[in-house]
Amino acid sequence: MPFNTELTRALGIKVPVVQGGMQWVGYAELASAVSNAGGLGILTALTQPTPEDLRKEIRRCRTMTKNPFGVNLTLLPALVPPDYAAYAQVIIDEGIKIVETAGNSPGPVIKQLKAANCIILHKCTTIRHAQSAVKMGVDFLSIDGFECAGHVGETDITNFILLSRARQSLGGVPFIASGGFADGQGLAAALALGACGINMGTRFMCTVEAPIHQKIKQAIVDAQETDTELVLRKWKNTTRLFGNNVAKQAVKVEKESTTGKFEEVAEYVSGKRGRQVFLNGDKDFGVWTAGQVIGLIHDIPTCDTLLKRIEREAVETLASKHDLFVQDGNQPVGP
Ligand code: FMN
Structure with missing residues (x-):
């Protein structure tokens, strides 16, 4: 049975799994494979050296999937910041309707993208930042726990606390769970905590289509x-x-x-x-990003195999919990 959550409905996807922006990984090969598999693939804008290169990459991705895909725009402190407004304008001009924003002071970019009716998934690591993003009108929060790869923030709160805080404190604005997810049991847990889907980074690096060594x-x-x-x-x-x-x-x-x-x-x-x-392919040549979820990754499937497995595991996990209830004394309620 297909999933039906606020995320799948709003984004027009089948499996409530998003592939988060990944510098030097989020190219059309991966984003299109995730979208073809029924999730949301995302191109990473700053992996493209200029806004015009992003335009070409968006067009290339369109030739590889008919399904919706998004673009990640990450705003990080830099001596010479990229021209974020120009990248956002390309996203808008190319008709991209789903954008993952992340990083510092996203206000102006969010305003620019919302004015063009983009759906914004804003990724952040604290409830305080999530609440400010809600005020800016984002559509979904992507709550990134301390387990996650990359910028974990400075408060070190893991998803068990963070997701329930999101459920309690975001006034009903939908959120997805990010950081530490690799399987359908994780998806089921995230749904139980109130999320409407999950975001994965590291797990998608370990797929056939990820364009890395x-x-x-x-x-x-x-x-x-x-x-x-x-x-x-x-x-x-x-x-x-x-x-x-x-x-x-x-x-x-x-x-x-x-x-x-x-x-x-x-x-x-x-x-x-x-x-x-x-x-x-030399893992010691320099630093590279990965999350604690590396402990849960044991194979290199195609995105299609991975998402089908996650969907099946999540459905089975949620359905099997009937066994935990007793009926008439101590008879388990089972299928
Ligand atoms: N998140 C961003 O918002 N922008 C980035 O440029 C970015 N680069 C990443 C590069 C790599 C190699 C990885 C693994 C993650 C990166 N992330 C970036 C974070 C992911 O989008 C996602 O939030 C994170 O991986 C979730 O944690 P997980 O790895 O446990 O699934």
């Missing part, structure tokens, strides 16, 4: 939930990375730093070297 997918399969590191806390930009040699070295330098100068750690956390990892 096979050795990196295998490194994820081989890893355990303890194999991530948190860096850049000193600069209030805490980021969860795959726990390779470089990430461990970055943690050491950060801990031992007496100057507190970012320059000391900069060469270790270089995004340029991190990007090469996905191309050359």
Whole structure:
């Protein structure tokens, strides 16, 4: 039986699973595969060097799927920030109707996209930020727990608390659960806590269609939930990375730093070297993003196989809970 949640209805998708924006991973190959499988695939805008390149990537993705897909626009602190308004304008001009926003001070971009009737899924790691986004008129929150890959925020609240706080405190604005999800049991749990779907990043890196080196997918399969590191806390930009040699070295330098100068750690956390990892397959070439969910990932399926499995597991999990109830004394209520 297909799912029917606020998310599936609003986005016109079949399985309530979103593939979150992923720098250097969120290309048309992956986004179209997720959308073809019935979820929501998302292109990552800043993976494209210019707004015009994003336009081309959107058009390329359209040739690969007839289903809806979205674009992620991430606003991060930078010495020379990208022209976010220009990226947003391309999204609008190309007729994209679903946008995942994330990062700092998203107000102006959200205003620009809402004026063009885009559905906004805003991703954040605190209830305070979620509440401000609600005031800005976002349609869905994507609540990213401390388990998640990438920017975990500074409050370290895991999804067990965060999702129920979202249910209690967002005045009924729908939300999806992000961070730590890999299977249908996770989807069922998220629905039980009040979410209308889930967002996954790391799990989608480990699919046939993810355009990254096979050795990196295998490194994820081989890893355990303890194999991530948190860096850049000193600069209030805490980021969860795959726990390779470089990430461990970055943690050491950060801990031992007496100057507190970012320059000391900069060469270790270089995004340029991190990007090469996905191309050359050397997991220790630079830092790269991964969540604690690496401990739950044991294979490299196609997106279609993955989403079918998640759907089946979630349905079975939810249906099987009948067994937990007793009828007439202690007879289980079963099918
Ligand atoms: N989130 C963003 O909003 N923008 C990004 O550019 C971005 N890059 C990511 C790159 C990688 C390799 C990964 C694994 C995640 C990235 N994320 C980014 C976070 C994901 O969209 C998603 O929120 C997160 O992965 C959820 O946690 P999970 O990995 O446990 O599923």
